[in-house]
Amino acid sequence: MIKRTLLGVAIAALALGTFGATSQDAKASDDNTLIIGTMWESQPLAMKPRRSRFFNESEILDTLVKLDYDLKPIPGLATSWERVSPTVWRFNLRENVVFHDGTKLDAEAVKFSLERVVALLPYAADLLNIKSMTAVSPLVLEIENTEPYAALPNQLTDAITVVYAKSSFDEAGEFVKPVGTGPWKFEEYRKQDRTIVTRFDGYWGEKPALEKIVYRYIPDHNSRTLALEAGEIDFVTNMLPSDVKRLSKDADFKVYEQPTSGLYYGAFNAGDKSPLSDVRIRRAVNALVDRNLIVEGALDGIGEPAWEFFAPEFDWAPQADSKYSLNPERAASLLTDAGYEKTDGKWTKDGEQLTLRILSYTSRTEMPMITEAMAALLNQQGIATDVQMYTWGGMLDLVKRGEYDISVVFWTPEMTGHPDLHLKSQFHSKAGLNYQFWENTEFDAAVDTGRTLDAGTEKDATYKKAMNILHDDAPIIPLVHKVFVVAATKDVKGYRIHPSGFFFDFKNVSK
């Protein structure tokens, strides 16, 4: 009996020890607090996991240059910038900006921050191309690049370049916590649960209406939307297509949908190991897949059919002279040219059906649905497919060895408002990310020149040339342009989707 009682006491003590400490607000009823349900955990005490995306998206920290709602560069912590020589940019900084810890923002502080970022995050070095930085005066910073670099102001809109106060780092230079200049200051992080930010009254811009924002981590897609419906949160991201439809009809909620940066596409293996080394077959595949059906069938209509690389919504983005279109007759003549003939509805050569190995990964919600839909449409047209799903890493391993024909991927090529980001890093024959074995010297020359050119006819013509090559030589099949969806309760006012897809802008939101 005594044993049993002791056991009971032990279990109770264990239970209370774990639970007793906290009791939380279950309902999102406070007018000055906005509660967001997110798919990713924000992880504010580390820089690396999300490459500073959370700091920029939640506006704890600011970048020197920001993007407006048309993805055009606008002043951030820098009020203006000019090129003083082909390789040197001069940034004039905003006056009277203070960090959350009370220190003043000046050229030395920005220099220190960018140096830390480049040292801690290798990707930043590639992105920014910095040779040296000079604080010319307290509010003037000059950045010298290793080559003429017209794209720099756009690259400085990337979340990775946010400006940290010195107190964000410890004495050894390692990141400790985010201390920035944004309208929201970091308040509290509860592991696996939530991150809380509060209004910063010393903010240099317009003051937010809300006092507090809570980012709650709810990993399951169903549960996240359920939490909104149950009144526990005010705002939800990354919903399932079926929930989007349902909430759209519910007067208590408002669903926000808008195209943002992001393209799902099939990357072709143009190397020797694939039938897609023949440009005619690459073009034929592009003419056989009806993107409208993918969007309707796989995504319940949430997405834009992609017949081109950059989404047409972005008027700054270069476009080729023509787009792809559904054209089975043209595809048939291309395949016949390439030596295939159609027997019993199947495209065959030497008695063997044209078969494509299609790879993708399951960790991104829409990916399996888009991949399967594309494969089904190709089957219907007489091309056999072998679809294999991996993790991103597992897929990449096969891709690098050339053991694939199409890998279906997602990238955000429009994110910085400059075409360089994706064209140079993915399709240039020298690019570390080009695993498609696709090489085109004219294309290489165009994107090498493009990033050095200021806005104007020469830049436009250069990128148009690049886009025409990309279209004609067809190293990819564009499938779907991303449409960003969030939902909120009807009380949430003033929210707008930012087209970069990585910026919440809650400054004007009230409830």
Add this chain to the structure above:
Amino acid sequence: MASRLIARMTHALILLFVVSVVGFALLRLMPGDFAEILLMAQMDGTLPDASQVQQFAASNGLDDPLPQQYARWLFALLQGDLGKSFITDEPIINDIALRLGQSLILAVLSLVTALAIAIPLGVLCARYPGSKIDRIAGMISVIGMSIPNFWYALLLALLFSLVLGWLPTGGHGTWAHAVLPTLVIATSVAGVLSRYVRGSLLEELSKPYIRTAKAKGASRLRTVLRHAIPNIAPGLLTFSGMQFARIFDGMIIVETLFAWPGIGRFLVESLLNRDYPAIQACFLLVAASYILVNLAVDIAIALYDPRTREIV
């Protein structure tokens, strides 16, 4: 008894060692250049170039021979250092500390609840075998065993959180948060347990000593509670210990659905992230818990039933 106990513990230790070696080797030999995968995860999905990968591999010791990597890891482990997560850059012990407690709470609550459902149900069925009650209970048990947790959990959340508004949809920190996850796991285990209680009780009730007890005039209730149940208890204890695997299985899904920060979800997250130090820590922890729970069950039975002491 002491020497047998020591032998038993030695076996457990050897088992732990084997599990850790197998887990370690399995992960390191998976296809894919994991130095690159890890670096890429830190860089938000962008591919690093070859020289960066080499530098990263070198600075994290991913170039060394596998036995050397294993030895280094084990040595640190024995000093209580589980390493740093490649993804969050945080010591893994922080995660383990939070999640082990949370998982333990869920596991103990689920097992207690499951037994509280299963024993009365099983007794009732064994008492009236073949009756309507027995058949209905049998049907419910089968449904409880076969209903998919992820669907059933959502139904419960819909009812209790959305329609009735009694319980939160997810999260942790208060008792209210624990109710739904416990209920889901407990019901999925209770089915199997109640069938076990029914079966072993039926067998027990057919034995001669029960007839003797009846002949001595003991009431039916007394024969079941005082004679039959104590005799099936060791078996039930062993069987309940084995159900920990099933409970852990349930936790993987339930913890994600209800945003409960337990070991199950940590393992899944680590796998998706290919966060090698975290995966290894999870592997070791899960294997250790399983081995230790079974050891504890054996010891408990030995203490409870003097007849089995010699075989422990």
